[in-house]
Amino acid sequence: MKEKEFISTIKQILGSEYIGDDCAYLKDLGIVITQDSLVEGVHFKKNLITPYQLGYKSVMVNISDVSASGAKPAYLTISISLPSNIETDFIEQFYLGCQKACNNDVKIVGGDITSADKIYISVCAIGTTENRNISSRKSAKIGQKVIVSGIHGSSGAGLKLLLSGKKEPEKFIKSHLEPQAQTEFGKYLGENVKELYAAMDTSDGLMDALSTIANESGVLLDIDFEKIPYDKEITQFQNWQDLILFGGEDYQIVATVPQDINIGTTIGEVKQGLGVNLKINNNYIFYDKQMVEKSIYNHFSN
Amino acid sequence: MKEKEFISTIKQILGSEYIGDDCAYLKDLGIVITQDSLVEGVHFKKNLITPYQLGYKSVMVNISDVSASGAKPAYLTISISLPSNIETDFIEQFYLGCQKACNNDVKIVGGDITSADKIYISVCAIGTTENRNISSRKSAKIGQKVIVSGIHGSSGAGLKLLLSGKKEPEKFIKSHLEPQAQTEFGKYLGENVKELYAAMDTSDGLMDALSTIANESGVLLDIDFEKIPYDKEITQFQNWQDLILFGGEDYQIVATVPQDINIGTTIGEVKQGLGVNLKINNNYIFYDKQMVEKSIYNHFSN
Numbered sequence: 001m002k003e004k005e006f007i008s009t010i011k012q013i014l015g016s017e018y019i020g021d022d023c024a025y026l027k028d029l030g031i032v033i034t035q036d037s038l039v040e041g042v043h044f045k046k047n048l049i050t051p052y053q054l055g056y057k058s059v060m061v062n063i064s065d066v067s068a069s070g071a072k073p074a075y076l077t078i079s080i081s082l083p084s085n086i087e088t089d090f091i092e093q094f095y096l097g098c099q100k101a102c103n104n105d106v107k108i109v110g111g112d113i114t115s116a117d118k119i120y121i122s123v124c125a126i127g128t129t130e131n132r133n134i135s136s137r138k139s140a141k142i143g144q145k146v147i148v149s150g151i152h153g154s155s156g157a158g159l160k161l162l163l164s165g166k167k168e169p170e171k172f173i174k175s176h177l178e179p180q181a182q183t184e185f186g187k188y189l190g191e192n193v194k195e196l197y198a199a200m201d202t203s204d205g206l207m208d209a210l211s212t213i214a215n216e217s218g219v220l221l222d223i224d225f226e227k228i229p230y231d232k233e234i235t236q237f238q239n240w241q242d243l244i245l246f247g248g249e250d251y252q253i254v255a256t257v258p259q260d261i262n263i264g265t266t267i268g269e270v271k272q273g274l275g276v277n278l279k280i281n282n283n284y285i286f287y288d289k290q291m292v293e294k295s296i297y298n299h300f301s302n
Numbered sequence: 303m304k305e306k307e308f309i310s311t312i313k314q315i316l317g318s319e320y321i322g323d324d325c326a327y328l329k330d331l332g333i334v335i336t337q338d339s340l341v342e343g344v345h346f347k348k349n350l351i352t353p354y355q356l357g358y359k360s361v362m363v364n365i366s367d368v369s370a371s372g373a374k375p376a377y378l379t380i381s382i383s384l385p386s387n388i389e390t391d392f393i394e395q396f397y398l399g400c401q402k403a404c405n406n407d408v409k410i411v412g413g414d415i416t417s418a419d420k421i422y423i424s425v426c427a428i429g430t431t432e433n434r435n436i437s438s439r440k441s442a443k444i445g446q447k448v449i450v451s452g453i454h455g456s457s458g459a460g461l462k463l464l465l466s467g468k469k470e471p472e473k474f475i476k477s478h479l480e481p482q483a484q485t486e487f488g489k490y491l492g493e494n495v496k497e498l499y500a501a502m503d504t505s506d507g508l509m510d511a512l513s514t515i516a517n518e519s520g521v522l523l524d525i526d527f528e529k530i531p532y533d534k535e536i537t538q539f540q541n542w543q544d545l546i547l548f549g550g551e552d553y554q555i556v557a558t559v560p561q562d563i564n565i566g567t568t569i570g571e572v573k574q575g576l577g578v579n580l581k582i583n584n585n586y587i588f589y590d591k592q593m594v595e596k597s598i599y600n601h602f603s604n
Contacts, residue, residue, distance in 0.1 A: 002386070006393045006415055013397045014410050024411035026377055026428075029333060033411065035379040035426055039418045042383075075328060077337040079424040081344075084304070091308045095315045108316050109326035109335065113308050116341045122381045122424035124337055126328075 004293070020216065022200065023069040023127065025134050031074075032127045032134060034065040040119040048162050051090045053177045054121070055097025061203060062125035063106060064181035064251040068201040070135045070190030071127030073106045073183060078123050081116035105183070132190035135199035140217035140256035140270050144197065147264035149185040149253040151229045152206045156247020157237050169233060179251040188263050189255055199255035205248040210276045211292035213256065220273025221256075225280035227267045241280065246295055306595070322518065324502065325371040325429065327436050333376075334429045334436060336367040342421040350464050353392045355479045356423070357399025363505060364427035365408060366483035366553040370503040372437045372492030373429030375408045375485060380425050383418035407485070434492035437501035442519035442558035442572050446499065449566035451487040451555040453531045454508045458549020459539050471535060481553040490565050491557055501557035507550040512578045513594035515558065522575025523558075527582035529569040543582065548597055 011019055018024035023032035038058050040046055049057070059076060066073040078098060082090070098108060106125075158176030167173065182201070189199060198217055200209045206228070214221045225241070234240045256270050271277075276287040287295075313321055320326035325334035340360050342348055351359070361378060368375040380400060384392075400410060408427075460478030469475065484503070491501060500519055502511040508530070516523045527543070536542045558572050573579075578589040589597075 002388075002390075003415060003417075005390055009390055009393050010397050010415075013394065013401060016410060018409070018411035022412075024377075024379070026411065029331065029376075029428070029430065031331060031333070033377065033379055033426070033428065035381045035413050035424070037381045037383060037414055037416055037422075037424065039383050039416055039422070041419065042417050074331075075326075075335065077326070077335055077426060079337045079339045081339055081341050081422065086304075088304075088307060088311055091311050092315065095312050099315060107320070108318060109320035109328065110324075111337050112339055113305060113312075114339055114341055115305075115344050116420075116422065117343065118419060120339075120341070120383060120418065120422045120424075122337070122339065122422075124335070124379060124426035126331070126335065128331070 020138065021069070021136050022065040023071065025069070025129070030129050032066060032069045032071040032129060033124065034062055035122060035124040036062050036065065037120065037122040046119065049177060051093035052097035055094035056101045056178060058121045058123050059098045059101035060179060060181050060251065062123045063101060063183065064201045064203065066125050066127035067181050067183045067186030068135065068199050068253045069127060070132050070186055070199065071129045072132065072187065073125060074128045075126040076102070076106055076108045076123055078108060078111035078121070080111070081114045081120040083117060083119070084115050133193050135189065135197050135255065137198050137200050137213050137216045139196040140198035140213050140219050141196060142219060142270050142272055144256040144270040145259055145266050146221055146223060146254065146256050146268040146270060147266050148228065149182040149264050151231055152202065152250050152252060153230045153234045153240065153244035153247050155179055155249040156243040157234050160237065176249060179249060181251055182253045185253050185263065189257065193257050193261055195258060197255060197257050199253055202250050202252045202254055203248060205246045206254060207245040207276065207287065207292055207295065209254045211287060211289060213254070214274065214276050215289050218274060220271045220275055220277055221268055222271050222277045223268035223279065225278060227265065229265050322440065323371070323438050324367040325373065327371070327431070332431050334368060334371045334373040334431060335426065336364055337424060337426040338364050338367065339422065339424040348421065351479060353395035354399035357396035358403045358480060360423045360425050361400045361403035362481060362483050362553065364425045365403060365485065366503045366505065368427050368429035369483050369485045369488030370437065370501050370555045371429060372434050372488055372501065373431045374434065374489065375427060376430045377428040378404070378408055378410045378425055380410060380413035380423070382413070383416045383422040385419060385421070386417050435495050437491065437499050437557065439500050439502050439515050439518045441498040442500035442515050442521050443498060444521060444572050444574055446558040446572040447561055447568050448523055448525060448556065448558050448570040448572060449568050450530065451484040451566050453533055454504065454552045454554060455532045455536045455542065455546035455549050457481055457551040458545040459536050462539060478551060481551060483553055484555045487555050487565065491559065495559050495563060497560060499557060499559050501555055504552050504554045504556055505550060507548045508556060509547040509578065509589065509594055509597065511556045513589060513591060516576065516578050517591050520576060522573045522577055522579055523570055524573050524579045525570035525581065527580060529567065531567050
C-alpha cells in the first residue's frame with residue numbers, strides 16, 4: 001500500500017513530531033493547522049456533484065478535521081486548479097458552497113487559482129486552541145470509553161446510490177454530498193475533557209478511525225456493533241454492516257474520553273491490548289492493523 | 303483574462319478584507335498565511351526538473367511570499383497528489399528538496415498525499431509577525447523610494463535555456479531551478495520600516511509586482527531601467543530587457559520604503575499618478591494596468 005509507505009518515508013526524512021494527526025498542533029502560536037485535497041476522478045466525479053456541493057465539501061472536510069482536534073475552526077485558504085474551459089459560473093457556485101460550509105464562523109482569507117487538466121482543490125484550515133484541550137490519536141487511555149458523535153454508513157450508502165444512478169432514498173445521497181462537520185461535538189470535547197484524549201473524524205471510515213487510534217495509542221478498543229448508531233433503512237443495502245464500518249465520509253467524530261463525559265453515543269471501551277475487538281452478530285472479530293488496511297478504501301488502488 | 307475575472311468573482315462573493323495580498327495577515331493570531339500551488343504541465347515540466355528541485359521550489363515559493371510580507375517563515379503544510387506509478391524514490395527526493403528549502407528555520411508539520419493523473423503540489427505557509435511590521439501591496443506612499451533585493455531576469459533566461467535544451471551558462475539555469483527566497487531582506491524590512499509600506503515578491507515578474515503595487519496603492523511608480531540590477535551576461539539573450547521586466551520567478555522582493563531605509567538597490571520613486579512610468583533606452587514608457595496584463599505571462603493562456 002503505497003500511500004502508507006510514502007508517509008513512512010516522509011516521516012523518516014522530516015522526523016517531525018507533528019506528522020501523524022490530521023491537524024498539527026502549533027502550541028507556540030495557539031493554533032492547529034490541517035490541509036486536505038480533493039482531486040477530480042479520485043475523490044469526486046464531476047458528473048455526480050455540483051460545483052456548489054464541491055465547494056461545500058472541500059471546506060467541510062477541513063472544518064471536520066479541525067473540529068475533531070477540539071479546536072475552534074477559524075480561518076481557511078483555498079487553492080483551486082481548473083481546466084481552462086471552466087466558466088465563471090462554476091467559480092461562483094463553488095465559492096457559494098464554500099461560504100455555506102463556513103457558516104459565518106470561519107473566514108476564507110486567501111489561496112490561489114491556477115489552470116490544470118482536471119479540477120484539484122486543496123484547502124488549508126486553521127483552528128484556535130484557546131481554552132481548548134487538543135486531542136491526539138496517540139492519546140487513548142485504558143479505562144476511557146469510546147464515543148461517536150452520530151450515525152455511520154449513510155454517506156457510503158449515498159455514494160452507492162449515486163454510482164448506480166438511483167435517487168432514493170434521498171437522505172443517503174444528501175449525507176454523502178452535504179455532510180456536516182461535528183463542530184459543536186468537537187467544541188464540547190475540547191472544553192470539557194480535562195485529561196489527554198484521542199479523537200478523529202471518520203472521513204476514511206469508522207473502522208479506520210478506531211484502528212488508527214488503537215494502534216497509535218497502543219491500546220485495544222472493544223467495540224459493540226449493536227451500539228453504533230445508524231439509519232435503520234440502511235439494512236436494505238447489500239453488506240450494510242460493511243457500509244457502517246468501512247463506508248467512510250460520514251465525517252462524524254470518534255473519541256476516547258473519561259466515563260463522566262456526557263455527549264454522543266458510547267460504542268465501546270478502551271482496554272489493554274492492541275487493535276480493535278468487534279462484537280458483531282454474536283461473534284467477536286479481532287481486527288489488527290493489517291486486516292483493517294486490507295478492508296478499507298485505498299486511495300492508490302483506484 | 304479569466305484568472306483575474308475569477309478572482310474578482312471570488313472577492314465579490316467572499317467580501318473578504320484579507321484577499322488581495324499574497325499573504326493574509328491574521329492580526330488576532332499574530333501570523334500571516336499563504337498558499338501556492340504548482341501543477342505539472344502548467345508550472346513545471348517533469349522532464350525539466352528533478353524531484354529534489356521540485357520539492358525545493360514548492361517550498362521556496364511560499365517562503366518567498368511570507369518573507370515579502372515582512373513576517374518570519376515558521377511552519378508549512380504540504381499537499382501532494384501523484385500518479386500511482388510514482389516510486390518511493392521520488393517522494394524521498396521531493397521531501398529532501400523541501401527540507402533543503404526549509405533551511406532548518408521552517409518546520410513541515412503536515413499535509414496530505416493522494417493519487418492523481420498528474421503531479422499537483424499545494425503548500426501552505428505560516429509566518430509569525432511578532433516585532434515585525436507587515437507589508438501590504440496597498441500601502442505604497444508618495445515620497446517613498448522603490449527598492450529591489452537583487453537581480454532580475456536570470457530565472458527567465460534559465461527557463462529559455464532549458465526549453466531550448468541548452469545547458470550553458472549554468473548560472474541562469476540554477477537561478478530558475480533553485481531560486482532563493484529573500485528571507486533576510488524581508489526580515490530587515492519587517493524589523494526596520496516604521497511606517498506603512500508595500501512589498502511583494504517578483505514571482506510573476508518585476509513589472510507585474512510594480513504594476514500591482516502601483517494600482518493597488520493608487521500611486522505612480524517612476525522606475526529607471528538603468529538602475530535595475532541584472533547579470534550582465536543576460537544581454538546575450540534576445541529581448542533581454544523583457545526577461546528582466548517580465549521574466550518572472552526571480553523571487554526577489556520589490557518594496558516601497560522610506561528614504562532612510564538602507565538595504566537593496568533603489569530603482570525608482572513613488573509619485574502622484576497611477577501606474578508605472580519606465581525610463582528605458584532614453585525614452586519614457588507609461589504602463590497602465592491593461593498594458594502590463596497584456597505583456598505578462600497569463601496562466602490561463604498556456
